Amino acid sequence: MKTIRASISGFGAVGQGVAEVLLKKQDYLKNVGLDIKVIAISDSKGSEINTDGIDLSSALARKLEKGTVALEDKSSLEIIESVDHDLVIETTSTDINTGGIGLKNMLSAFNSGKDVVTSNKGPLALKYNELMEASRNSGSNFRFEATVGGAMPIINLIKDVLAGNDVISVEGILNGTCNYILTRMMEENAPYEQMLAESQELGIAETDPSYDVDGIDSACKLVILANSVFGMCFSYKDVDVTGITKITPESLLLAQNNGYVIKLIGEVKDDLIRVAPRLVPEDSPLAVGGTLNVASIQTDLSGTVTVTGRGAGSIETASAVLSDIVSIYRD
Amino acid sequence: MRVSMDIELQDRPGQLLQALQPISDLKGNLISVVHHHEKEKNRRSKIPVQCVIDIDPEKLDELKSQLKDRGIGVAKVGEQRFVERGAVVLIGHIVHNDIQDTIDTVDRTGYAEVVDLTLSMPKIDQTSSAFLKIDAVGKEELNDSISLLKEVAKEKDLLVVEPIET
Numbered sequence: 188m189k190t191i192r193a194s195i196s197g198f199g200a201v202g203q204g205v206a207e208v209l210l211k212k213q214d215y216l217k218n219v220g221l222d223i224k225v226i227a228i229s230d231s232k233g234s235e236i237n238t239d240g241i242d243l244s245s246a247l248a249r250k251l252e253k254g255t256v257a258l259e260d261k262s263s264l265e266i267i268e269s270v271d272h273d274l275v276i277e278t279t280s281t282d283i284n285t286g287g288i289g290l291k292n293m294l295s296a297f298n299s300g301k302d303v304v305t306s307n308k309g310p311l312a313l314k315y316n317e318l319m320e321a322s323r324n325s326g327s328n329f330r331f332e333a334t335v336g337g338a339m340p341i342i343n344l345i346k347d348v349l350a351g352n353d354v355i356s357v358e359g360i361l362n363g364t365c366n367y368i369l370t371r372m373m374e375e376n377a378p379y380e381q382m383l384a385e386s387q388e389l390g391i392a393e394t395d396p397s398y399d400v401d402g403i404d405s406a407c408k409l410v411i412l413a414n415s416v417f418g419m420c421f422s423y424k425d426v427d428v429t430g431i432t433k434i435t436p437e438s439l440l441l442a443q444n445n446g447y448v449i450k451l452i453g454e455v456k457d458d459l460i461r462v463a464p465r466l467v468p469e470d471s472p473l474a475v476g477g478t479l480n481v482a483s484i485q486t487d488l489s490g491t492v493t494v495t496g497r498g499a500g501s502i503e504t505a506s507a508v509l510s511d512i513v514s515i516y517r518d
Numbered sequence: 519m520r521v522s523m524d525i526e527l528q529d530r531p532g533q534l535l536q537a538l539q540p541i542s543d544l545k546g547n548l549i550s551v552v553h554h555h556e557k558e559k560n561r562r563s564k565i566p567v568q569c570v571i572d573i574d575p576e577k578l579d580e581l582k583s584q585l586k587d588r589g590i591g592v593a594k595v596g597e598q599r600f601v602e603r604g605a606v607v608l609i610g611h612i613v614h615n616d617i618q619d620t621i622d623t624v625d626r627t628g629y630a631e632v633v634d635l636t637l638s639m640p641k642i643d644q645t646s647s648a649f650l651k652i653d654a655v656g657k658e659e660l661n662d663s664i665s666l667l668k669e670v671a672k673e674k675d676l677l678v679v680e681p682i683e684t
């Protein structure tokens with residue numbers, strides 16, 4: 188049995204999801220020879236530290252009841268700097284302007300030779316090369332499947348399963364909120380504003396939806412794909428982005444009458460990286476509805492491979508984090 | 519009849535005018551001229567040019583021989599056929615921004631044409647939506663015509679929704 192000492196920085200939807208799947212999958216982890224011992228959990232208010240291993244159930248219960256996991260003031264960064272452990276699970280909020288605490292946490296983790304598994308897009312969309320270099324220099328493992336497409340496998344699919352293929356292009360729907368709004372606009376022949384309101388009520392869209400509907404979230408994911416799969420060095424500001432706010436119900440109906448749906452599509456290939464609403468033939472594998480994500484990967488050897496799945500959600504995203512953890516430490 | 523013609527010009531100034539003169543002499547109408555810059559000059563350092571003209575089919579042989587007399591090679595002549603079909607959606611103030619001019623952007627190319635347009639205008643002052651079907655002589659030409667359309671649309675603050683590449 189291999190014991191991995193881990194910290195969870197950021198204890199929101201994804202961080203709590205990670206704690207839940209670690210509890211739920213204890214037997215499975217034992218079977219693959221892994222004992223993941225969480226020695227610290229932090230949120231914005233502080234942290235709980237226990238070098239013998241935190242009781243995850245009571246940490247989850249305390250977070251639910253008190254709104255914070257904190258028992259002491261130490262910040263996630265201080266924990267990474269001062270408490271001995273192997274793995275940092277980085278699930279703090281995305282900050283797309285500076286990289287935020289996530290960027291500092293990751294760099295500090297590499298600095299002290301720790302591995303990082305993350306769902307946090309901001310640092311990767313802004314400072315991909317810097318992070319890769321830091322992880323290489325310290326010999327740290329660095330995995331970020333959850334940053335793109337949540338539970339939909341894509342980065343590891345391309346890097347591991349499709350290894351040996353040249354990837355010619357990737358295109359797909361990388362934002363479930365936009366997909367939901369466009370799908371519902373078409374179903375109800377309703378304007379954008381109305382379906383945005385509906386998705387906010389259902390908790391699918393944020394109160395400030397701009398990050399999703401303006402295409403920024405999709406652009407960040409596309410940048411991470413472009414950099415990790417194509418070896419490019421884009422930042423999200425390089426992406427040509429158009430969001431969905433101008434789409435009308437009439438345009439959706441016209442498209443439908445001609446055998447198309449309109450979807451917010453991210454596309455990357457050698458000389459192009461863009462996010463824009465596009466006409467997708469109804470019978471295309473990319474024409475998935477609801478909050479689903481989908482991606483078509485065009486390769487030289489395998490032809491086109493298409494994957495679809497849940498792009499967000501606490502447990503779904505945590506599942507991608509778990510699979511990264513297992514693939515690092517399983518023998 | 520609309521004809522597409524591949525001709526070869528000598529690499530010296532004034533050659534294009536030389537080629538165009540007989541077309542107008544024979545009452546033909548030049549629709550478009552495309553220099554294939556990207557294609558390598560051929561062996562004899564001639565410049566390949568593709569033009570599309572409207573001309574009385576009976577005058578076509580006369581045109582070819584006049585061009586030859588002027589030292590202009592005629593590589594290929596054929597009736598223009600639109601084999602590639604495409605579609606785009608436009609969203610914005612389409613009608614108030616000279617819809618004819620928007621359509622002409624594609625039609626003027628000679629290698630692509632708007633063959634169908636369905637317009638949906640919910641209310642005055644609201645943005646309208648249109649579905650355009652575009653035919654073109656080839657895939658590259660279709661993409662080129664959509665790029666031109668996008669440039670014009672940008673000036674007019676229209677959103678162009680293009681098809682994904684399949």
Ligand SMILES: NC(=O)c1ccc[n+]([C@@H]2O[C@H](COP(=O)([O-])OP(=O)(O)OC[C@H]3O[C@@H](n4cnc5c(N)ncnc54)[C@H](OP(=O)(O)O)[C@@H]3O)[C@@H](O)[C@H]2O)c1
Nearest residue numbers: 197198199200201230231279280281288306307499500504
């Ligand atoms: N939710 C999804 O479905 C999904 C899917 C893919 C990727 N992601 C990404 O995963 C990350 C987490 O998402 P989420 O949905 O879990 O967000 P969330 O619910 O807003 O949670 C963010 C967590 O980060 C904590 N935090 C903020 N500032 C901090 C700081 N300075 N130090 C320590 N902790 C701090 C917050 O603390 P408090 O609890 O005290 O506020 C909160 O626990 C984000 O980067 C997001 O983009 C999410």
